[in-house]
Every structure is written in structure tokens, then in C-alpha cells.
Amino acid sequence: MSLFDHTIKELETMLHNKEITVQDLVEESYKRIEEVDGQVNAFLTLDKENALAKAKVLDEHPDATAKLFGIPGGIKDNIMTKGLRTTCASQFLDNFNDPLYDATVVEKLNNEQTIAVGKLNMDEFAMGSSNENSSYAAAKNPWNTDYVPGGSSGGSAAAVAAGEVLYSLGSDTGGSIRQPAAFCGVVGMKPTYGRVSRFGLVAFASSLDQVGPITRTVEDNARVLEVIAGHDKMDTTSANLEVPAYTEALTGDVKGLKIAVPKEYLAEGIAPEVRESVLEALKVYESLGATWEEVSIPHSKYAVAAYYLISSSEASANLARFDGVRYGVRSENADNMIDMFKKSRSEGFGPEVKRRIMLGTFALSSGYYDAYYKKAQQVRTLIKNDFDKIFEEYDVIIGPTSPTTAFKLGEKIDDPLTMYADDILTVPVNLAGVPGISIPCGFSPEGLPIGLQIIGKHFDESTVYRTAHAFEQATDYHTKRPQLGGAN
Amino acid sequence: MAEITKAQVEHVAHLARLAVTDEEVEHLAKDLRAIIDYAEQLNELDTEGIEPTTHVLDLKNIMRKDESKEWITQGDALRNAPDHKDGQFRVPSIMADN
Numbered sequence: 001m002s003l004f005d006h007t008i009k010e011l012e013t014m015l016h017n018k019e020i021t022v023q024d025l026v027e028e029s030y031k032r033i034e035e036v037d038g039q040v041n042a043f044l045t046l047d048k049e050n051a052l053a054k055a056k057v058l059d060e061h062p063d064a065t066a067k068l069f070g071i072p073g074g075i076k077d078n079i080m081t082k083g084l085r086t087t088c089a090s091q092f093l094d095n096f097n098d099p100l101y102d103a104t105v106v107e108k109l110n111n112e113q114t115i116a117v118g119k120l121n122m123d124e125f126a127m128g129s130s131n132e133n134s135s136y137a138a139a140k141n142p143w144n145t146d147y148v149p150g151g152s153s154g155g156s157a158a159a160v161a162a163g164e165v166l167y168s169l170g171s172d173t174g175g176s177i178r179q180p181a182a183f184c185g186v187v188g189m190k191p192t193y194g195r196v197s198r199f200g201l202v203a204f205a206s207s208l209d210q211v212g213p214i215t216r217t218v219e220d221n222a223r224v225l226e227v228i229a230g231h232d233k234m235d236t237t238s239a240n241l242e243v244p245a246y247t248e249a250l251t252g253d254v255k256g257l258k259i260a261v262p263k264e265y266l267a268e269g270i271a272p273e274v275r276e277s278v279l280e281a282l283k284v285y286e287s288l289g290a291t292w293e294e295v296s297i298p299h300s301k302y303a304v305a306a307y308y309l310i311s312s313s314e315a316s317a318n319l320a321r322f323d324g325v326r327y328g329v330r331s332e333n334a335d336n337m338i339d340m341f342k343k344s345r346s347e348g349f350g351p352e353v354k355r356r357i358m359l360g361t362f363a364l365s366s367g368y369y370d371a372y373y374k375k376a377q378q379v380r381t382l383i384k385n386d387f388d389k390i391f392e393e394y395d396v397i398i399g400p401t402s403p404t405t406a407f408k409l410g411e412k413i414d415d416p417l418t419m420y421a422d423d424i425l426t427v428p429v430n431l432a433g434v435p436g437i438s439i440p441c442g443f444s445p446e447g448l449p450i451g452l453q454i455i456g457k458h459f460d461e462s463t464v465y466r467t468a469h470a471f472e473q474a475t476d477y478h479t480k481r482p483q484l485g486g487a488n
Numbered sequence: 489m490a491e492i493t494k495a496q497v498e499h500v501a502h503l504a505r506l507a508v509t510d511e512e513v514e515h516l517a518k519d520l521r522a523i524i525d526y527a528e529q530l531n532e533l534d535t536e537g538i539e540p541t542t543h544v545l546d547l548k549n550i551m552r553k554d555e556s557k558e559w560i561t562q563g564d565a566l567r568n569a570p571d572h573k574d575g576q577f578r579v580p581s582i583m584a585d586n
Binding site: 309 | 503540560577580
């Protein structure tokens with residue numbers, strides 16, 4: 001049994017009782033990375049020397065009040081870490097070795113004495129659903145390395161599933177935490193828009209992006225969110241609301257909970273084994289005293305189109321900052337400044353990033369703005385209204401996280417629209433700005449994990465966690481481990 | 489089928505400050521046509537009088553005092569720069585030299 005089969009709370013007790021040291025935990029992390037990361041490609045950069053040095057210091061100065069004392073975690077590579085290379089998995093930032101500041105979430109983690117062991121692989125600039133858009137090497141699914149881990153936070157989900165770290169941070173613009181969590185059989189939370197500061201998260205689509213935790217258990221997840229959530233004066237879109245003690249919401253009690261199940265989430269296009277697992281999960285909730293009813297999100301079929309217009313438009317503006325002037329890789333083949341901008345960007349960005357910048361620039365360009373961008377934002381209102389209406393009567397919405405289990409590497413890479421269409425169950429949540437979690441709820445006949453998505457009201461992560469935790473306690477999917485490297 | 493010409497793709501690429509090869513222009517035109525065609529389904533919806541959502545939270549403009557603060561030094565700001573001189577970012581000439 002690995003030390004990482006324990007929860008953070010258990011490890012806290014073990015550390016406190018001196019059964020283990022922080023150095024044991026950090027060494028365990030790097031040992032596991034050495035064993036399996038050649039197969040999984042979850043990490044882009046390691047910070048071993050600093051992490052081991054910090055572990056030694058923490059062992060000398062135990063702090064029982066720090067919420068993540070000595071716990072090894074990994075950070076998605078689009079989250080700024082002071083002095084530690086941050087590439088967004090893009091060649092454009094290949095030489096960005098010396099970021100000037102920590103993202104607020106990283107600062108908050110550090111205040112609670114965690115140890116960041118390294119930076120995690122992703123689709124370039126968080127654009128993608130398979131991790132194949134990483135400009136380095138595609139991360140692989142620990143359950144079967146012929147399959148994708150999902151994306152864009154594929155490295156974040158794979159690292160936790162493979163037992164390389166106890167938790168990771170991901171970012172979710174259209175499903176980028178929940179879908180890889182589902183594909184890798186772990187717990188991934190996208191908090192309410194505004195719950196977590198985006199300061200230091202390299203912006204993709206600013207009205208949709210949120211940072212959130214990926215863990216093996218709901219309890220660990222709630223603990224990490226407690227640490228990273230909260231208002232930040234550096235991000236004026238972060239909500240000035242108190243952060244509840246999410247771990248205290250995990251009562252196991254869902255008696256009387258009213259669950260809405262959108263019929264669109266179990267319709268045609270959802271793989272039979274996924275639908276079956278979700279229906280089984282609903283039976284578990286019934287046995288725990290909750291009730292469920294079928295509802296409708298009538299505009300959900302328009303969510304993918306609205307999402308790609310809005311997110312690509314925002315991305316085209318956000319990625320304008322990558323111009324080769326202040327940081328990043330500058331083209332050496334340019335003879336004037338405009339040419340330098342163009343060549344640096346074209347040499348530095350991969351095909352998917354260029355495609356989205358082009359789509360976004362087109363949708364925002366003169367003569368098309370009203371037809372595409374504004375129209376998409378109006379449809380966003382309709383989708384948000386659909387959610388508001390359901391939440392007048394129900395506590396949570398439950399459905400699958402993704403229409404299928406993980407697909408094979410290379411299977412969808414040549415067809416962007418097919419890849420986009422798979423986001424149908426996750427993007428409405430970002431458009432509405434509500435919180436959503438993915439937790440393991442079964443396995444396909446090929447042994448690949450299936451994710452259950454639980455969606456809550458704005459700023460009601462507590463109910464989402466309580467609902468997720470009750471299911472986890474009643475089942476054992478979260479205790480299953482992938483067989484990697486033969487060492488499990 | 490949405491009509492997106494190669495000339496349009498080249499224009500948009502210029503706006504986006506991307507250098508594209510002829511081959512890329514063809515690919516991008518095809519991809520953009522497919523994506524825009526897909527997006528046309530939004531026209532099935534009557535959105536007359538529907539307010540666009542730019543932001544899900546009910547936020548108003550948030551103002552702060554315009555005060556200078558310690559942030560990073562000039563030296564720090566130049567640390568990751570591809571090229572700099574005399575404490576400034578240096579770029580290739582703005583007008584082409586010939």
C-alpha cells in the first residue's frame with residue numbers, strides 16, 4: 001500500500017504522531033514519478049531540489065495548524081509559480097523559466113505548508129479535451145496508456161490517478177477539470193465562477209475560467225478548496241463572500257435531497273455503459289433517502305456552439321499578450337516589429353490554439369460581432385435561465401460528466417468538431433457559472449472509469465460536496481487503482 | 489454552408505497577428521467554415537430582447553484609487569525579455585528597413 005492511499009486527514013495524523021515524515025511523503029512522490037511518469041507523461045517540470053529542501057525544513061518545524069502541512073501536490077502548468085518554469089505546454093513559453101510571482105492559489109497553498117513537486121502537463125493554453133494538444137508529449141491515461149487522460153487538465157488528473165501526488169490543481173473553462181477527472185477515475189471540482197481567484201492563472205476565457213482541485217477522495221477535495229477559495233483583491237471578479245468549511249458539510253446525509261436529472265443528459269449519444277452507471281448511481285441515492293425526477297435543460301443542445309464562440313473570442317483577446325516582446329520565445333526570422341509579432345506567434349502556437357484565435361478573431365471582427373459573439377452571449381442567458389429555473393425546485397442536478405469513457409490517442413485529433421461535441425455535458429455548467437464536480441461511479445467493460453457529474457447552485461459547493469461524499473461512502477469506486485508499472 | 493474565402497482568412501490572420509502559409513489558409517478556411525456552419529444552429533433561437541450575458545455574477549464596475557504601489561522592479565520586468573537594452577524592451581525596427 002502506498003502512503004498516497006491515505007487521505008490527507010489520515011496523513012496529517014500520521015505526521016503528527018511521527019509515524020511518517022514530510023520527507024517520506026515527498027520522496028514517495030518522486031519515487032512514484034520516477035517509476036511511472038515515463039508512461040503517463042503527467043509532469044512537464046519537476047522542482048525536486050527545492051521540494052526536498054522544504055520538506056526537511058517542515059520536518060524541523062512541525063505546524064499542526066497548517067491545513068496541507070507537508071502534503072505533496074502538483075500544479076497545472078498554466079498557473080504561475082514564482083521562479084518555477086510555467087509553459088502552458090506551449091512552445092511559445094518554452095523558455096519562461098523565471099515567472100515573477102505566484103498565482104494567488106499557489107500563495108494560499110504555500111501558506112498552508114503544502115509542497116509543490118512540479119508542474120503538470122495540459123493541452124496547450126488549456127485548449128483541448130484529450131491532452132494531445134500539449135506541445136511536449138501527450139499525457140496518457142493511467143488506466144490504459146493507449147487512451148487519453150482527457151483534457152485540458154490531463155496531467156493534473158493522471159498524476160493523482162497514478163499516485164504521483166495527493167492532489168493537483170487544474171483549471172476548467174468548459175470541462176477541463178471534470179472531464180479528465182472522469183476519464184482518470186478521480187474527483188475533480190470546478191467551483192462557482194468567482195469562488196477562486198484567477199490571479200496568476202494564464203487567462204484563456206476570462207468569463208468562464210476557474211481553478212479547482214483534483215484528488216482521490218471528496219474529503220481531500222473539500223479540504224483543498226477550503227484553502228484556495230476566497231476573495232482576492234487582485235481579482236475583482238472573485239466573490240467577496242465567506243468560504244464555508246466544506247469538510248464540515250460531509251455528513252453522509254442526503255435524506256430528502258431533491259435531485260434533478262436532465263433528460264438531455266441521458267439521451268441519444270450517451271454511451272450505454274455511461275447511462276447505466278448513472279442510473280445505478282441514482283438508485284444509490286434513492287436508497288440513501290434522496291429523490292430524483294427528470295427535468296429538461298431545453299437549450300443545452302446549443303451550449304457547445306455558444307461556448308466555442310464565446311471562449312474563442314475571449315481567447316483571441318487574451319492571447320494577444322503573447323507578442324514576443326516581454327517574455328516567451330521570439331522568432332529570429334523577422335525583419336520588422338509586426339513581422340516579429342506574426343512569426344513569433346505562428347512559430348510558438350500549435351494548430352488548435354491558432355484555430356481558436358482565428359475563430360475568435362473572426363467572431364469579433366467588424367460585421368460579424370452581432371451575428372456570432374452577441375448571439376452566443378444571448379444564448380448563454382437562455383442556458384443560465386434554464387439552470388436558474390431548475391434550481392428553484394431542486395438541490396442538485398446529476399448526470400454523466402462525459403458522454404463516453406476515455407477514447408484512444410489519435411482517435412479524434414483530426415476532427416475538431418467531434419472533439420468539441422464531447423463537451424456537451426460540461427460546457428453548460430461554465431456558461432451558467434455554477435459549480436460542478438465529477439466523481440467515479442463505475443467502469444466500462446474495457447476497465448475505463450466513468451464519471452458522475454453533480455452540479456449545484458451558485459456558491460453552494462457545500463451541497464455538491466455533501467452529495468458527492470454520500471455516494472462515495474456508499475460505494476467503493478474511489479478505492480480502485482490503475483495497474484501501472486506493475487508496482488501497485 | 490458559410491462562405492469563408494481565403495482572402496477573409498488572410499485578413500483575419502493579419503488581425504490576429506498570425507503568419508499563415510497557403511496550406512494553412514486552406515485548412516483554416518475549411519475548419520472555420522465547418523465551425524461557423526455548426527454555430528449557425530444558434531439562429532434557430534429567437535433571442536429578440538434577450539440580454540447578452542457577459543458575466544454570470546451581478547458585478548458592477550469595481551473602482552480603486554489610482555495609487556502607485558511596489559510591484560516589480562524594472563530589472564525584474566526585463567528578466568524574461570527576449571531582448572532588452574538600457575532598461576527597456578528592445579524590438580526590431582518598426583518600419584521595414586528596405
